[in-house]
Amino acid sequence: MASSEPKLVCRGVWKIFGAGGRSLAGPSAARLTSADLRAAGAVGAVRDVNIEVREGEIFVIMGLSGSGKSTLVRCLSRLIEPTSGDILFNGENLLAASEARMIEIRRHQMGMVFQHFALLPHLTVLANVAFPLEIQGIERAAREERARRMIDLVGLSGRENAFPRELSGGQQQRVGIARSLAAEPELWFLDEPFSALDPLIRREMQDEFLRLQSVLKKTIVFITHDFDEAIRLADRIAIMKDGEIVQAGTPEDLVLNPATPYVAEFTRSVARAKVVKVAALMRPLNGTLPPASIRANAPVAEAAPLFSRGAETLAAVDGAGTPVGLIDRAAVVDVMMRG
C-alpha cells in the first residue's frame, strides 16, 4: 500500500436503467428499494455508490453476477453514463468532462482489461498491444517498440506475430493486460480479468498480476465475483449487492467484522489466519525483545510455523526490520482455531 491520497473518488453515483431514471435518482432516492424501482419500470444497476480509491492500491469490487459491479466500473470510466453523482479523477469531475477531454483521459490515463479479453481478431499480438498507441497516432516504429516491451513484461515474447485465436485463454489475457498497459495508464481497470480462465491458470495469472503490480504500482480497480480472489489480491474490498456497496474495507475488516449477514456468508469459509495480519494481534513493545521476528503485515498463518520451535512470543517488525510490537502464541492459536 503506497500513499493514501484518493486517486479516484466516487460520490453518490447512481445508474438507473429504464424510463425516468433521472427523476428517480439523486439524494432523495437514497432509500429507494429495488422493488420501488421495479415498480417504476426501472432497474437500479448502481445505487448511491460512494468509494475512494487511493493512489497505488488494489481496490477490489466484489459481487455476484447482477450486483452491478460491471456497470459501476463502466461508470467510473464513463463507458456508461451514470444517471447522477460525481466521479473525481485526480480531482477532476469526469461527469463534467467534454467528449474530447474524456478521449484524452482514456488515451493517456486509463487502461482496462476485459473479462473476455476483447482482442481484435484481425490483428496480431503485436498489433493488438500496439493498438492503443496506434489510436493515439504514435508512429509505427515507436509504438511497436513499446508494445514489444509490454509483451516481454507479460512473458509472451516470441508470440508477437501470432493471432489471438491461436493463443490459449491465459495467453490471450496476457495480451489484454499488455495492451491495457501499453499507454502507461495511471488508473487500471480490470473487469473480471481471470473469470474466463481455468482455476489453475487463474491462480498463475493472479500471481503474475501481483508481480506486475509490485513493479508498476498502478492504482487499480479490480472487479471479481470470486471472494477468494478478492482476498488474495485486494488492499481493500468493496462488496456489492443489488447495486449498492454493502461494506468496504480491508480483507481483515471484512473477515473480522462483517457488517451484514450477506458479507458474513462470504467470509465464513475464509481461513482467518490467511487474512488477519500480525499487526492486528500484536501488543505494544515492553522492553524485552524475543529472538525470532515476523513482518507485521504478514498474515498470521505465516507466523504459526515459527511458534512450533517453542517460542511463546515473537517480535513483529516493519519493512525496515524495526520492531513495532509483540505477538503471543495464544493469540495466534486463537485465530487459527476459529478457522
Added chain:
Amino acid sequence: MGASFPVLQPVSEPIPENPASRGAARARWLWPLALALFVLFWQFGEGFAKWAFSYPRALEIPAARWIGRAAKWLVDEASFGLFTFTDLTRFLADIIDVPYRVALGLLSSGLLSGQGSSAVQHLPPLSWLAVLAIVALIGHHAGGARLAALVTACFGFLVIFGQWTSAMVTLASIVVAVPIGVLAGLLLGLAAWRWPFFERMLVPVLDLMQTIPVFAYLVPVLVFFGFGPTAAIVATLIYALPPMARVTILAMRSVPAEIRDLGNMVGCSRRQMTWKVMVPSAKDSLMVGVNQVIMLSLNMVIIASMIGAGGLGFDVLAALRRLDIGAGLEAGLAIVALAVALDRLSQAYAEKAGRPAAGIAAGGGFVSRHPYLVAALTIVVATFLAGLAMPALQSFPERWQVSTGTFWSEVVRWINVNFFDALEAIRNVILLNILVPLKRLLGDLPWAGVVALLALAGYRLGGLRLAALVGVLSFLIAATGQWEKAMITVYLCGISVVFACLIGVPLGILAAERERLWRWLQLVIDTLQTLPSFVYLMPVVMLFRVGDFTAMIAVVAYAVVPAIRYTVLGLQRVDPRVVEAGRAMGCTSGQILAKIKLKLALPEILLGLNQTIMFALSMLVITALVGTRDLGQEVYIALTKADTGRGIVAGLSIAFIAIIADRLISAGANRIRERMS
C-alpha cells in the same frame, strides 16, 4: 451460396406489451366469435353492404395516375435549382457507365484508347485463356488448388459450351455492380448503426426495396435511365444493396460490447472506432453480406436483361420467349457455373479473412512479395502474344464448342409423348380439387371483412400499432382497385407456400440429423437458388403448359429452399446441452425431436416460413410470363408499356401483401421466442 438467401429481416418495432396475456379467458372466445361474425357477414351481408364486397369505383384512389404524372414531371420538369432531375440521373449513369466500359473492354469488347480525333487504337479483350488462368490464380490465392480447379472448371464450361461472350458481358456488369453495391450498402449500414433516426428511416425503405417485386422498379428505372446496361446495373444495385446494409447493421450490433468498450477505453475517435475497431471486428459477418451482394447481383442481372442488360440473361429470356428449352437451359447452366465460381471465391475469401494470414515475408523484392500479381501480369502479356500468333487462343473457335441444347429439347419432347396423360391427370386433379375451389373462395370474401380479420390478428400478435399497419396496408390494396388481383396473388402464393412447407420442413428435419444428406441437399438447394428464376419456368411450361398449375410448380420449386434451409438451421442451432439434458432424462430420439428440438427451433422455422412467403411472392411475379392473372401480370403489362404508375401501384400491392405476412409472422415468432427466453 451457403448464405445466398435474403437476410432475416429484423422486425423493426419492438413488440409492445403483450395484450394477450391480460385476459386468457377473453382470448378463448375472441377468435371463434370473430370468425363466426365474419362468416355470417360473408354469407348474408352482401344484400345490405355491397360496398364491403366490391370496393366502390367512385372512391378508388387514383394512385396509378398520380404516380405516372409524378414520374413524368420528374423527367420533364423537376429541378433542384442548380441541376435538374434528369441531370442527376445522367450523373449517376455516368458514374456507373465509366467503370462498366472499362470492365466490358477488358472482358468482352476490347479496349478502345484515344477516342475522338486521334486514331482509335484497338486492343483485344483478355483472351479466354487469360481469363481462365487469372481465375485459376484467384482461386488458388483464395482457397488453394481445389478451389482453383473448381473455378477453372466453371469457367471452362462457359468456354466449351459457347457461352463465353455472353458470360463476359454478364461478368462485366457484376464486376461493376458488386463493389458499388458493397460500398454503398456498407456506408448506409454504418450510418444506420450510428444514427438511430437514420435507421428508423432506412429500414422501411430497405423492407420496401426487398419486398417490391423487381419488375415493379424496372419500370421507373427504365423511364429514368433509359434502356441499356447502365439502367440494368442501377436496377441490380437497388436489388442487391439492401442485404449488405442489413448485414452491416446486424454485424455492427453483434460486435461484442467489450470490443466497443475497448475502443472507447483506448480513446478512439468516432472515425477510429468505426474503421479501426468495428468494421475489422465484424469482417467475417460483413463478408457474408458481400457474398449476398454477388449472388443477388447475378440473379438480378438476369432479370434486368428485360431492360437491356444483355449477356446471359438476355439469352435465357430470348430462349424462354421462343420456348427453346435447350438453349435456355444451357444459358441457365452457364449462369449457374458463373454463380458457383463467384460464390465459392467470395466464400473462400470470407473464410480467409477470418483466418490469420500466413506469414508474409517482410523482405524480398516486388516479385516475392506479390507472386500472384506478377503471375497474373505475366499471363496477360503471354496470352496476348500467344493470341496474336494463334487466334484460337484469343477466342475459342466455334467448331470446338459443344452444345446439348437439342438433347434437352428431345428429352422434354420424349416425356411429353410418353407421359402426357399421366401429367395431365395430375394437373387436372390438383387444379380442380384444390386450386380452383380455393381461388373461388378467396375471390368471394368481402374485402372489409378480411381487412378487419387481419387487423384483429395484428392486434393479438403485436398490439395496436401492428393492427393499424396491417389494417391500413390491406385497405390500401382494396382502395387502389387491386383487391381482386391481390386475392389471386394470395391464393397462388398461399397454396404454393403450403406445398413448399409440406415438402421443405420434413426434408429439413431429415437433413438436420444427417450430415451427409444435408451436404447433398445443400448442393441441390444452392443450385436451385442460383438458377435464375426464369429457368424454372421452362421445363414446367414444357410439361404442363401455361396456367396457374404451372406457376404453382415453379413457385414451389423456388420457395422450397428457405423452408428447408431455415428448418435445418433452426434445428442445428438448438443448444446441444439441452438435447443432452433430454437424452439424460431418457427421451427417445423421437421425443427429443418433437418435444425439444422442434419446439426450440420453432421461431427459426417461422422465419423460414416468412422467407418462403417472400420467395414465393417474388417468383410469382415472374410466373406472370406464363399467364397468371394476378398482380404479377399487372406489373408485367406495365413493364411492357413502360407505364410507371400502373407498375408501381401493382408492385406496391405485392409489397404490402409481403409486409403484412412478414410483420404478422415475425410478431408471432417474437412472442414465441420471448416465451422461451
